[in-house]
Amino acid sequence: MKNKHQNKLKLFLTKSHWSIFVIRLVIGGVFIYASIDKIMHPDVFAKIIHNYHLLHPGLINLLAITLPWFELVCGVCLVVGYKYRGATLILLIMLAVFIFALSINYARGININCGCFSTSRSTRTDLLWGIIEDIILIAGCTIILFKSKFKKQENL
Amino acid sequence: MLRIIKETIILFVLIILIAFIANSVSPKRIPYIGTWYDNRDKIALDKPPSYDPDYDSLLTMEDAFYLWKSGDAVFIDARDKSEYNSGHISGAINLPFEHWDNYWDYVSSLITPQTKIVTYCGGYNCELSVDAARELKVLGYPNTYIFFNGYDKWLELNLPQETSSEE
Numbered sequence: 001m002k003n004k005h006q007n008k009l010k011l012f013l014t015k016s017h018w019s020i021f022v023i024r025l026v027i028g029g030v031f032i033y034a035s036i037d038k039i040m041h042p043d044v045f046a047k048i049i050h051n052y053h054l055l056h057p058g059l060i061n062l063l064a065i066t067l068p069w070f071e072l073v074c075g076v077c078l079v080v081g082y083k084y085r086g087a088t089l090i091l092l093i094m095l096a097v098f099i100f101a102l103s104i105n106y107a108r109g110i111n112i113n114c115g116c117f118s119t120s121r122s123t124r125t126d127l128l129w130g131i132i133e134d135i136i137l138i139a140g141c142t143i144i145l146f147k148s149k150f151k152k153q154e155n156l
Numbered sequence: 157m158l159r160i161i162k163e164t165i166i167l168f169v170l171i172i173l174i175a176f177i178a179n180s181v182s183p184k185r186i187p188y189i190g191t192w193y194d195n196r197d198k199i200a201l202d203k204p205p206s207y208d209p210d211y212d213s214l215l216t217m218e219d220a221f222y223l224w225k226s227g228d229a230v231f232i233d234a235r236d237k238s239e240y241n242s243g244h245i246s247g248a249i250n251l252p253f254e255h256w257d258n259y260w261d262y263v264s265s266l267i268t269p270q271t272k273i274v275t276y277c278g279g280y281n282c283e284l285s286v287d288a289a290r291e292l293k294v295l296g297y298p299n300t301y302i303f304f305n306g307y308d309k310w311l312e313l314n315l316p317q318e319t320s321s322e323e
Binding site: 051053054058060065066073089 | 159160161162163164165166167168170171172174175176178179182184185186187188189190191192193194195196205206282283
């Protein structure tokens with residue numbers, strides 16, 4: 001019994017565990033921060049989604065209502081460690097969709113406000129930079145998913 | 157893996173519920189189905205992302221310049237005060253769209269419903285000029301035109317600009 005606790009403590013203190021914890025905090029914090037302005041201004045966020053020229057009109061408000069809450073709840077899950085693997089998977093899928101949407105408009109050559117972190121209409125966004133940010137976040141999410149799976153196997 | 161998928165499904169349902177409840181009680185709630193027009197095939201380059209050809213009057217660089225030179229139009233810079241202070245088209249007045257009420261009394265004293273008004277901001281994704289022009293039309297100023305991405309175009313040609321000091 002004592003050995004089991006010692007092993008757990010060792011695992012807790014391993015470098016890998018702490019690095020995952022830090023990645024979770026950073027990614028969770030980024031998504032919590034990104035969600036606040038959108039939750040405060042759903043009407044403006046809906047307009048930003050409309051400007052992407054990608055969605056059927058019937059889906060725009062539904063996405064403007066739900067997407068910021070996905071960011072907030074998943075961000076909180078990552079920070080507090082509650083169902084964080086599921087939250088990470090949701091964020092991975094969302095990030096893949098963001099990259100797809102940004103890339104299409106980058107290729108089209110239209111410069112839209114990405115709406116990534118702010119709904120402010122004066123915000124200038126470089127779509128390419130938005131894509132790079134999302135790729136970095138995807139890398140972080142992938143590390144969380146794989147490492148947590150690895151950790152589980154270590155425990156067995 | 158199965159556990160992760162299970163967690164994902166639980167979170168997905170939970171978040172949808174939270175979002176719908178939050179929207180129904182929020183003072184800023186929006187309808188679940190909006191009244192957007194289908195713009196999926198209407199992509200216009202060098203035009204505001206939300207450009208509506210039936211409503212928005214866009215100015216070319218040349219038209220904007222000649223209007224400015226003739227002095228027949230009031231140029232309104234719709235960006236924030238700090239951006240306006242660091243550089244704007246000479247003679248333009250500041251009406252930050254996002255702080256409209258703080259500036260409207262002063263700006264409305266300088267224009268009449270017959271005044272030609274040119275709104276501008278900077279950057280291809282800046283729609284403040286579009287929003288400001290639409291608002292001005294609603295308020296009874298029909299001769300309002302949008303100089304889209306105006307400040308950047310103005311800077312590119314090194315046309316007269318000025319800065320303002322903080323008050």
